[in-house]
Amino acid sequence: ILQVEVLRDLAARVLSEERFRHTLGVADWAEQLAGHHGLDPVRARCAGLVHDLAKEVSLNNQLRYARRWNLLHYPEDEQSPYVLHGPVAAYWLEHYYGLDDAEVLAAVENHTLGRPGMGPLEMLIYSADLTERDRDFPKVDILRQSLYDNLEKGTLACVEHTLIYLRESKRPIHPLTQLTFDDLQRRLN
Ligand code: DGI
Numbered sequence: 001i002l003q004v005e006v007l008r009d010l011a012a013r014v015l016s017e018e019r020f021r022h023t024l025g026v027a028d029w030a031e032q033l034a035g036h037h038g039l040d041p042v043r044a045r046c047a048g049l050v051h052d053l054a055k056e057v058s059l060n061n062q063l064r065y066a067r068r069w070n071l072l073h074y075p076e077d078e079q080s081p082y083v084l085h086g087p088v089a090a091y092w093l094e095h096y097y098g099l100d101d102a103e104v105l106a107a108v109e110n111h112t113l114g115r116p117g118m119g120p121l122e123m124l125i126y127s128a129d130l131t132e133r134d135r136d137f138p139k140v141d142i143l144r145q146s147l148y149d150n151l152e153k154g155t156l157a158c159v160e161h162t163l164i165y166l167r168e169s170k171r172p173i174h175p176l177t178q179l180t181f182d183d184l185q186r187r188l189n
């Protein structure tokens with residue numbers, strides 16, 4: 001069973017004040033979008049609350065955990081280890097905190113890169129993470145409206161925004177980010 005209060009306390013205990021604030025922003029926005037789109041608001045809130053649980057672990061230790069638990073699937077995972085905190089958090093939650101909701105675990109695991117074939121809750125957390133109330137960049141209001149209108153189209157717009165941002169800042173694009181974009185585009189046509 002999912003207990004919102006337990007997961008909230010866990011996040012408050014593990015995270016810095018600033019990261020916890022972001023976490024509440026994602027939880028509130030994901031819950032609101034879930035209600036609007038006929039998805040389970042409790043699952044959405046729970047996933048939002050714990051999505052960044054491993055974010056403040058040092059990158060070296062994230063890599064160590066990822067090696068130990070076989071969470072490395074691409075060479076890029078080791079080149080950009082900050083993409084590992086989702087899979088590491090999902091592993092923790094499943095194996096150390098007894099969280100057994102597969103949809104919530106998948107949403108946590110894939111919140112940074114997405115994956116081809118994402119389910120509604122995975123799309124919701126990926127997108128709410130980028131567009132929660134504390135995020136501030138030129139296109140954020142357009143993305144919020146787009147997510148409200150249509151979750152799949154809105155998520156596609158969020159992934160596209162990430163791709164453009166990475167290209168502009170000359171950072172390597174992870175294969176999963178490109179695969180996620182291609183998959184959503186195919187599904188929408
Ligand atoms: O943990 P958060 O900061 O709340 O957000 P997040 O888990 O979505 O992580 C965001 C970071 O991940 C951001 O700096 C962009 C980066 N990222 C997302 N997709 C890719 C990526 N970085 C690289 N190098 N390649 C990607 O495809």
Ligand code: FE
Pocket residue numbers: 051052055085086111112129
């Ligand atoms: Fe994150």
Ligand code: FE
Pocket residue numbers: 111112126129130
């Ligand atoms: Fe994200």
Ligand code: FE
Pocket residue numbers: 022026051052129
């Ligand atoms: Fe986040």
